[in-house]
Amino acid sequence: MGRLTSALAERDKEVRTLARWLRALRERSGLTYSQMAHKTAGFARPVSLATLSRADEGRTVPTWPVTEAYTRACGGSVRTAERLWLRADAGRPGRRGSGAKAMPVAPGAAGAGRALPYVTERCELLVAMRRLRLRAGSPSLRELETRAVRGTVSHLPRSTLHGVLAGERDCTERVLVEFVRACGVGPAEEAEWVAALRRTAGTPPPPPDVHRRLAEAHAEIRRLRRALDGHPAREAGPSGVPRRTDRPTGRPVP
Known part of the structure; x- marks a missing residue:
């Protein structure tokens, strides 16, 4: 009490x-x-x-x-x-x-005017979302829901957004992305919002080249498996057709 x-x-x-x-x-x-x-x-x-x-x-x-x-x-x-x-x-x-x-808003959180790259608390992210909505012209929840419609389905239900902005439920990455897009945020700033959300959840952002490194690792694994199975490695020739890289130098044994 x-x-x-x-x-x-x-x-x-x-x-x-x-x-x-x-x-x-x-x-x-x-x-x-x-x-x-x-x-x-x-x-x-x-x-x-x-x-x-x-x-x-x-x-x-x-x-x-x-x-x-x-x-x-x-x-x-x-x-x-x-x-x-x-x-x-x-x-x-x-x-x-x-x-x-x-969810209480920490005293001074709104007044701090904390820049997005420095947001680390959930209450700070919530304040930033409210500020973004204000700067977008204070669109209604229904209007934001309409802006996120693709096909016949909205990816930003106003009931869900109401709960997030009221501090009653956690904001998922998908809801955040749809929200900032509906408020006119571009791709570059969108990545900053996602990074801020991950910081509030204690999730470190993945390395920027993680997908490339994973692809290289998978390619190396496949090469090693072929070598272990006794299958010679192949590489593409000038015409794009795979060619053998370990042709025998002597005559075939009868």
């Missing part, structure tokens, strides 16, 4: 921190909520006066689009807003699994 109470207190603290930061931002800008709403009319997602006024009350966590619009309208740092919002949203009331069974 004490642990749950502590977690709830930490969650409320992060929500209040975000709210105070937003209020201070508005006060420094000198704008009214009405003026802010007017400025957001030019954004991709306009926000109403009432929604903006609720965003800094500290009772609930505003959605990311609202937080971003509030910040941009007041000329604040979107990067700072993202960091504070991620920490507040990690234990958002109403999020499935936000109670005792949910």
Whole structure:
């Protein structure tokens, strides 16, 4: 019970921190909520006066689009807003699994802004995934599921992704790859995500030339077997037809 109470207190603290930061931002800008709403009319997602006024009350966590619009309208740092919002949203009331069974986000994990090559903990990877989704425009789970459709089947079911992003279930390599691809990540960065996932699981990445080395080993084994069986080795001639490399030099014995 004490642990749950502590977690709830930490969650409320992060929500209040975000709210105070937003209020201070508005006060420094000198704008009214009405003026802010007017400025957001030019954004991709306009926000109403009432929604903006609720965003800094500290009772609930505003959605990311609202937080971003509030910040941009007041000329604040979107990067700072993202960091504070991620920490507040990690234990958002109403999020499935936000109670005792949910995977806790380590204090400071979101604020550290840890670069992907240095991610070593599962909570750090989770924060990185949430940040990636934000930077992709906060697509819904349904939209991400649709982006991963090939043929008639989606390789990124939204129920599975919801559990992963909520910290309720482990993220498999296949789910991670489909997720980052749906968020617009290219092949080069995709490999960094997979390496990060393997580090969180304690699995060392395979050598970059492992497949080539395995092929060479298999070829050497086949050569040795032929030698042991008394079959002369063969190599391809100019025309691609195998030829003997150990032709007898004398006449055949009658």
